[in-house]
Amino acid sequence: MPDEEMLALWVEDELTGESAATVNAWAVAQPEWLARREQARQIKGLLRAHLPAAEEPPYADFFNSRISREIGREAVSVEPATSVKVTASFWRFFLPATAVAGMALCFWAGTRVVPTPSSSPLPPVANAPAPMPVLYTPEQGVTAAFFNSSPAHAEVIVLDGVAAIPDSFEVPETASVEEPAPATAVIDPLPR
Amino acid sequence: MNIFQRLASKTLLGPAESGSAATGNPVEGPEDEALVLRAKAGDMKAYDELVTRHRGRIYAMIRNMVKNETDAWDLSQDVFIKAWQALPRFEVKARFTTWLYRIAHNTVYDFTRRRRPEGGDELNDELLSRDRIDPAAVSTPSESRSPDDALAGDELREKIESALAKLSPEHREAVVLKDVQGLAYKEIAEVMSCSIGTVMSRLFYARQKLQSLLKDEYDAR
Amino acid sequence: MNRRRAITLMALLGTGVATGQTDPGKDVIGTVTVVVYYGTNGDPSAAGPRTKAVPAEVATRLSREQKLRFSKYLELGRDMMPLYRTYENWAKPVHPSQEILLRFEAQSHLSKDLMRMDVELWLSQKKILKTDAAMTPDKPLLVLGPEWRGGRLIISVELKPGKPKSQDEE
Secondary structure (H helix, E strand, C coil), rough: CCHHHHHHHHHCEEEECCHHHHHHHHHCCCCCHHHHHHHHHHHHHHHHHCCCCCCCCCHHHHHHHHHHHHHHHHHHCCCCCCCCCCHHHHHHHCCCCHHHHHHHHHHHHHHCCCCCCCCCCCCHHCCCCCCCCCCECCCCCEEEEEEEEEECCCCEEEEEEECCCCCCCCCCHHCCCCCCCCCCEEECCCCC | CHHHHHHHHEEECCCCCCCCCCCCCCCCCCCHHHHHHHHHHHCHHHHHHHHHHHHHHHHHHHHCCCCCHHHHHHHHHHHHHHHHHHHHCCCCCCCCCCCCCCHHHHHHHHHHCCCCCCCCCCCHHHHCCCCCCCCCCCCCCCCCCCCHHCCCHHHHHHHHHHHHCCCCCHHHHHHHHHCCCCHHHHHHHHHHHHHHHHHHHHHHHHHHHHHHHHHHHCCCC | HHHHHHHHHHHHHHHHHHHHCCCCCEEEEEEEEEEEEEEEEHHHHHCCCCCEEECCCHHHHHCCCCCCCCEEEEEEEEEEEEECCCCEECCCCCCCCCCEEEEEEEEEEEECCCEEEEEEEECCEEEEEEEEEEEEEEEEEEEEEEECCCCCEEEEEEECCCCCCCCCCC
């Protein structure tokens, strides 16, 4: 009997030459294996005829750009924070005394303006604005726009081009409340 | 002619319908190796080119593994993001495609495991399976088919996909990788982290079941 | 008796510990509340009798943002679901209808209070929007959605720490 690997290749019609001839001869008396090979041929033929081995994903350009974006985002999140170094004292060893004095004066003036690491630490992550989210709208014609709304203290996504919910849709009973005749909150649309 | 020969003979679709990768396997050769080397050195353009070359195969494979097209879209991207992260560990002499399939296998496995917690509320699976991305659709994808198109490509493809969905993930993956993607046994064993013997038996079982499932659907007409 | 109670208690505790350790992915790390509001500049009775009044502070908040400003707001429904550490979950704010669904899943902690979540909005059984919003407690994500009966729906997604109170977990 052929070994497991040879049988596997034979079932798939991937054996050639002498090996194929050998197994063919052996299989003449093996109806189960012949049936198995036939079954493999049929299923393979059917699947290959109707399921593509490769299929471009929809929105292919967006597919790639989203990957790049995520990779870029990951890279930023693991980058070590860079620190500002004070190097003025280093230059003192290389410049004439007068130039050094002038430089020292200028540097001192500069420190009044530019924050040094010790006086102005990096803001805590929690206060830093969250990165822009990725928005994906698979339905054709639908777009989404994101912004941070300070007045509403909320993040907002505005969808455009979405098909309306049918008027026939009724709010289910379970979503209702026990109180009868709910009052609506009437808001003056024009801010004062 | 038995039913499978009849079904296979109605090749109303070619092997693939769309895109530049539609004709099938991108040849992995020196071009891939050069791109991989550049990508390993941090060249994003080279990596973008690799994504373009391989996205068709990865998307097709995952689409055959999960019911939902938009999930397949998301998961395919996850594969390439993870591949970028793992690129430093990839040995250039290995086959890039097989390595990608291995990452796709792990990604799909993680996805199906974490789909919902045990005992969680089961949403109607019909909801998820009907979701389709159809770039050609003007409004919403049409779900009705004329009787004349009973065995038209799309409907038959749906039946095949429905039958595939009834297999366990391991059996489904084995038949997708072999009979659709055309991988060698050794490659499949590497992707699925199992022996060639296991691949053989999974394939045998999967083909048996598919034969039975599709025969029933066809005979019901 | 005391010994029996002690053994029972220890067994229960042991079970609890064992259960808790089996799948950390099922740890509940927050609660997601999804509310569907209806905003209209027309007749609010078009929404039908099964709607709910909106608290004044919510209406004020919504109206402060020009894009979300309407003269009247109503609540159509809400759902409150646990946010698992590594599993997805679904909110059905107009249960049992599946007209409006929201899938969400925790992604990563960007900081102690800032969590990135995958959020998907499904309308009429189609995926309409997917985003990876960075959520903080008390700062909802508001999605200005589709039109309905002369107004527009606003879907609010809010993340809070802790587990849902006395909700049957799905």
